[in-house]
Amino acid sequence: MAESAVALLLKQLSTFLLTQSARLQGGLEREMQFIRDELGSMRAFLRDAELKEDDVSELKEWVSQVREVxxxxxxxxxxxxxxxxxTCPDGFYGRVHNFYSSINNIRARHRISSKIxxxxxxxxxxxxxxNRYRSDYGLSERGSYSADVEDVVSRFRGNALLLEETELVGIAEPKRKLISQLLDNSSNLxxxxxxxxxxxxxxxxxxRVYEDANVKRQFQLHAWLTISQTFHMTVVLKxxxxxxxxxxxxxVPQEVESMDGDKLRAFVKDFLQEKKFSYIIVLDDLWRLESWEAIKYAFPEVNRGSCIxxxxxxxxxxxxxxxxxxxxxxKMQFLSSEESWTLFCRKIFGNKCCPPHLEDVSRGILDKCKGLPLAIVSIGGVLALKDKSKPEEWDMxxxxxxxxxxxxxxxxxxxxxxxxxxxDLPxxxxxxLLYMSIYPEDWNISVRFLIQRWIAEGFILQRKGMTIVEVANGYLNELINRCLIQVKELDHDGSIIYCNIHDILREIILTKSREQNLVTVAANGDYIRLPDNIRRLAIHRFIENHHEYNRFRHLRSLVMFKNKNLLIDSSLFKLFIGGSKLLNVLDLEGAELKSIPEEVFKLFHLKYLSLAHTKVEIIPQSIGKLQNLEFLNLLDTHVVELPVGILRLRKLRELLVYHHGDCSNNYVVRGFKAPREIGRLLSLHVLYSVDADNEETVREIRNLTQLRELSITKLRREDGKELCSSLGKLTSLREFLVYSTKEDEILDLQHPISPTPRALQLLSLTGQLEKVPQWLSSLQGLTIINLFGSGLREDPLESLxxxxxLVKIILNKAYEGEQLCFKVGGFQNLKQLDLTRLQQLKWVRVEKDALPCLQCLFMADCKQVNELPWGIQNLNKLQFLGFYNIGNELVTKLKDKGSEEYQKVVxxxxxxIANWIDGKWDEHFLQGDKAFHKL
Structure with missing residues (x-):
């Protein structure tokens, strides 16, 4: 992390010296350049020092000092x-401001010069x-690998290979799959x-696969190579x-010892070709694709069904x-809860069961392991030595x-x-990664908000030809690629909505983050334990007895979790915000706030501000002081209008101001009334949700040409033409949601859009439609279409x-006809179909080769439907079929296992199958030949 801190600082210093040189005095500029050059010369050695710091206290202290400086x-x-x-105001007030500022600036410049x-x-x-440590501790420019760590890993890997078959759990099916791949009679490598x-x-x-008797018989030659991070091609090949x-x-021929890498590769290849034996070679713990590229040419591509x-x-x-x-x-999967429990009990209790008085605490510990065998075996080894009559030791x-x-x-x-x-991370x-320690255990992490926080904290480096959000998404994908982050939920386009971190890894990065003074987590309400200089504070529980401003003078980030009932009083704001003017991130989601303290608007460097799920009603004009603000989240607040001051936020990229209303009729979303000239916010990429209750606002939207996501509420019929005209200017738009001003208002979207927004992936229209817009059929990139309350009289499927x-369709009160027909060969990639509140619908027909990829079919409140969709038996990939409040006749048929209808879907x-009874769903689950009732 010291390397990261220095690298980010060097980037900032270079930009600072380039942009601020006119404001720097000569001596100050030279000292800044000196610091940059000296830290730059040390950066090459920091990675090696950080790997060795746990073993050498002097190095640990030196690395800490580099990081702090x-x-x-x-x-x-x-x-x-x-x-x-x-920036300063213009005119008379500006001159007065400059006069007083010049006096204060003399003192400030002197103070800053002293600090430098x-x-x-x-x-x-x-x-x-x-310079002394380079020779004392063998620091290198490239960075080396800790021999102690490699020894620990090697010993553990050796222990893993000596495990008895009876100790293994959950390995039978993965072993079977791998062996079937190895023994498939292929002649190629x-x-x-x-x-x-x-x-x-x-x-x-x-x-276990390598040692299987069938595998041994299939291959005449066998070799096991441990690659690891210290890959040396010549060592591996020898x-x-x-x-x-x-x-x-x-x-082995004597000449092998003196061969270089190329000759060794050729020697191995010739040997394998000449012997004409089939072989299996294991490359265990491969980290770099470059390592594979370096040695793969040693293996003949065609050699009697051999395998790497x-x-x-x-x-x-x-x-x-x-x-x-x-x-x-x-891809390896974590153990299931049953497999984890079996392994846990086997490790601790042998062939005996877990004693009842230890079961609750044992399951609590096991839950933290989240199916990771290494954690289960290691923690089990610790618990096996504990006194089983003292559950308090297990609680510890x-x-x-x-x-x-x-x-x-x-x-x-x-x-x-x-x-x-x-x-191994760059x-x-x-x-x-360490920043993710701010999140509580088992927290579903919103990728949208995580990425915006990364950006606000300055962790993301700009790359030519890419937006900063695209770069940040690349960081996330690389951490997933390295199996450090798990994906929890995907969006329609395959992008990640939620992710999380394994509990054991979270504990490790939490410790590492605390050591590096990157993040401090207050999780127990104990203020005394907080370090002296806190840079980023995540509050999981309220901190009591707060005082001592100097602890927070370096604070860069304040994020609160699980504080739905937390009252943010003035003294707390004075502590956190008054103590530091350098905050980049302020997240008070869920706090009991009715107004925003004035201290917030003094945070010049603030880039990320979230007041979501608070009771804030008014955004004052002083919001315009936050000239560096890039992300503003007012989701589910009481804000209904934004002031003119918001137009001064020229760096604002995401503006979220909307409230989810009652969805019992239409899915209601309340937006905000925009100030005039909202089109001046030229950096906006995301805008949710702006009221379009006047023609001027709709016209202004066309100026926001960088928009990727746009939600419009209160659209009137007479503004439809202007909206279509504006959409033609938003060539980067990927998601577009529009809500009519009232339920019976017509969305007049029949007007041409030129050019068609070809990047559009999600389209959601809430309001009545006289017909499906003609331009919709030209949206070749569209993946999701939602039609709510459209009231169409013509079958909308022909246009789609x-x-x-297209992978998902939702028709909610969108069609008033009696029949929907999925015609021959249509909807080739559709995976999910939701038909809801289609009151007149009686029949659904699926013709030949239509919906070949459909996985989920959901029908709700279609009470006149008393027959299964015609052709449903041909939907071979269907995994889920849901009928909620449909015709009783069809329900009766499906519950009869001898019926023709049941046989079609068995x-x-x-x-x-569910019905709404007494304020809740009465659900029947049918799974294959088994059925059970759940209320």
């Missing part, structure tokens, strides 16, 4: 910008020790990759040559190794797992193995059936 320099830069770079001089002295001292998080059991699984010669009981079996933590490496080969990627493990991971022993091994993935990803990328894995 980087943080302090960043504070000084931001203080200078806040003081000297902010102090930092320079600290940097000189750090540099002197850096096959590459099989096994990928998953560290500690998930990749090596153990592959070893090891391979030795193992291959051992297999045929011959000695790879384990890796990185998805991209796994798939990359399988390109241009008869490849297969197997449950409530202090982070502390246990810091100890020496079995759980320290878990930490070191999982930290391999962290240590510097610009380390801070992004040829859209090639192969669908999940069928739900």
């Amino acid at each position: 980087a943080y302090d320099t960043q504070d000084v830069l931001d203080e200078f910008i806040m003081r000297f770079a902010r 001089e102090s930092i320079k002295c600290r940097v000189i001292d750090i540099c002197e020790r850096h 096959k590459v099989v990759s096994v990928v998953g998080m560290g500690g998930i059991g990749k090596t153990t699984l592959v070893k 090891d391979l040559i030795q193992q291959l010669h051992n297999e045929i009981k011959e000695s 079996l790879i384990t890796t933590r990185i998805t991209g490496t796994a798939s990359g190794c399988c390109i241009k080969s008869n490849g297969y990627v197997y 493990i449950l409530h202090n797992l982070g502390g246990e991971l810091e100890g020496i022993g079995k759980l320290e091994r878990v930490k070191k193995i999982l930290l391999l993935s962290y240590n 510097w610009f990803l380390k801070s992004s 059936q040829d859209l090639p990328n 192969k669908i894995p999940k069928i739900v």
